[in-house]
Amino acid sequence: MSRTTTGMSRHIRRSAAVAALAAVALTGLATGASAHVTADPRTAEQGSYTKVSFRVPNERDNARTTKLVIEMPSDPVIEHVSVRPVPGWKVEVERAKPPKPVKTEGGELTEYVSKIIWTGGEIEAGRFEEFDVSMGPLPANADRVLFKAAQTYSNDEVVNWDQDPGDGSSEPEHPAPYLRLTPKAAAEPVAANAANGTTPAAAASPAGDGTARLLGGLGLAAGVIGIGVGALGLTRARRKA
Known part of the structure; x- marks a missing residue:
């Protein structure tokens, strides 16, 4: 093996080691930053029904x-x-009277789910659990929903995740789980095409389809040529070594 080839191998190994260390460091930072109660998914559509998973990691090594x-x-x-059962955990739902009248299709809402309480289970150090809740309809005139959370440990410590996370630019120490709400999606193009008696597939022109095939063929040919050039260069390099 030539001196050039040996030097190149050392450079590759050194670069791989640096990349691995950087990945480990970034993973550690991400874990530390996200080690709190969160709601998943982070976004949902206004006025829709959705399932929210409250992800709860155990941040304590001794509890x-x-x-x-x-x-x-x-x-x-x-x-x-509505609440999905979690194996090993008991769930209790508390209800309260709405602070102001709420009109529904069946009349006026007299009570709503104000708290959900899970007890009886355990989340050990270095592990997490997810608690699923189906809910809706979500507010139609709001950009987010906050869910204040309280996490109790076996040593009687209680951590309240109840601080407003704001716009996310500077996260507080104990941010509350939240669900960001987005406007309802616009009507699908299929509906407009159907009104005109066409579908997206029928509306596509044969000329456009032929152009796409031509471009695809050219791209495939370029790829094959690139592979050949690369192989030739590698062969020459080995001969010089």
Whole structure:
């Protein structure tokens, strides 16, 4: 093996080692920054129904998480809430009277789910659990929903995740889980095409399809040529070595 080839191998190994260390460092930073109660997914559509998973990691090395309390929003309230069972955990749902009248299709809403409480289970150090809640309809005139959370440990410590995260530019120490709401999606193009008696497939012109095939063929040919040139260069390099 030539001196040039040996030097190149050392450079490749050194670069790989640096990249690996950087990846480990970034992973550690991401883990530290996200080690709090969060809502997944982070976004949902205004006025829709969705399932929210409250992800709860155990941040303590000397205690286990034994209780979780989620406060549902009170203004506006969410009319329909249902909880998915979590193996090993008991769930209790508290209800309250809405702070102001809420009109529904069946009349006026007299009570809503104000708190969801999970107890009886354990989340050990270095692990997390997810608690699923189906809810809706989500507020139609709001850009987000906050869910204040309280996490209790086996040593009786209680951590309240109840601070407003703001716009996310400077996260507080104990941010509350939140769901960002986006406007309803515009009508699908299929509906407009159907009104005109066409579909997206029928509206596509044969000329456009032929152009796409031609471009695809050219791209494939360029790829084959590139592979050949690369192989030739590698062969020459080995002969010089």
